[in-house]
Amino acid sequence: xxxxxxxxxxxxxxxxxxxxxxxxxxxxxxxxxxxxxxxxxxxxxxxxxxxxxxxxxxxxxxxxxxxxxxxxxxxxxxxxxxxxxxxxxxxxxxxxxxxxxxxxxxxxxxxxxxxx
Amino acid sequence: xxxxxxxxxxxxxxxxxxxxxxxxxxxxxxxxxxxxxxxxxxxxxxxxxxxxxxxxxxxxxxxxxxxxxxxxxxxxxxxxxxxxxxxxxxxxxxxxxxxxxxxxxxxxxx
Numbered sequence: 001x002x003x004x005x006x007x008x009x010x011x012x013x014x015x016x017x018x019x020x021x022x023x024x025x026x027x028x029x030x031x032x033x034x035x036x037x038x039x040x041x042x043x044x045x046x047x048x049x050x051x052x053x054x055x056x057x058x059x060x061x062x063x064x065x066x067x068x069x070x071x072x073x074x075x076x077x078x079x080x081x082x083x084x085x086x087x088x089x090x091x092x093x094x095x096x097x098x099x100x101x102x103x104x105x106x107x108x109x110x111x112x113x114x115x116x
Numbered sequence: 117x118x119x120x121x122x123x124x125x126x127x128x129x130x131x132x133x134x135x136x137x138x139x140x141x142x143x144x145x146x147x148x149x150x151x152x153x154x155x156x157x158x159x160x161x162x163x164x165x166x167x168x169x170x171x172x173x174x175x176x177x178x179x180x181x182x183x184x185x186x187x188x189x190x191x192x193x194x195x196x197x198x199x200x201x202x203x204x205x206x207x208x209x210x211x212x213x214x215x216x217x218x219x220x221x222x223x224x225x226x
Binding site: 006032034036041042043044045046049091093095097104105107108109110112 | 120217
């Protein structure tokens with residue numbers, strides 16, 4: 001089945017620094033990838049839809065200048081949390097659809113970000 | 117009203133029990149429905165899609181009532197390994213994005 005690889009699995013960074021998270025589709029091409037954030041005991045909240053070769057579409061309330069998304073190829077999307085603050089600490093998960101496999105959604109293993 | 121609402125949980129059941137989860141969705145334009153399972157600190161994994169006619173996969177049965185905008189998941193003969201959070205997920209027609217419920221935690225004890 002479709003595999004989505006997400007790195008890093010966890011990261012601890014200092015306030016004010018930037019963190020890049022990578023999401024790769026390993027065995028299929030993903031023209032669209034999705035980035036979610038999940039706070040403890042909360043549901044996954046869609047942050048943005050990443051489109052290959054074009055600008056990402058951000059959900060209401062998500063700052064596009066703070067959460068930079070780049071989808072330069074059909075197999076890679078990156079999320080960069082710029083000038084991270086403790087309130088950005090969360091579980092970030094990417095997802096992609098494998099259009100060849102009944103439009104199934106596959107999730108990356110997630111990145112646990114802790115900003116200190 | 118939240119777009120997808122689930123039983124708050126947690127559900128604590130003994131092994132072998134039958135447990136049912138309920139979910140309601142607010143957008144009548146919703147077209148696709150799923151149950152995902154999420155283990156602690158892990159990504160969600162698809163458990164099963166939900167079809168209008170209802171569908172079964174082993175010990176798991178999912179049902180959909182479009183008129184009531186209601187989805188259910190029934191787990192029979194619970195196993196310890198069923199302990200997880202179960203997410204009700206909805207996809208709106210014409211949209212590629214998923215909307216997740218908050219999840220219902222299930223704890224199966226020996």
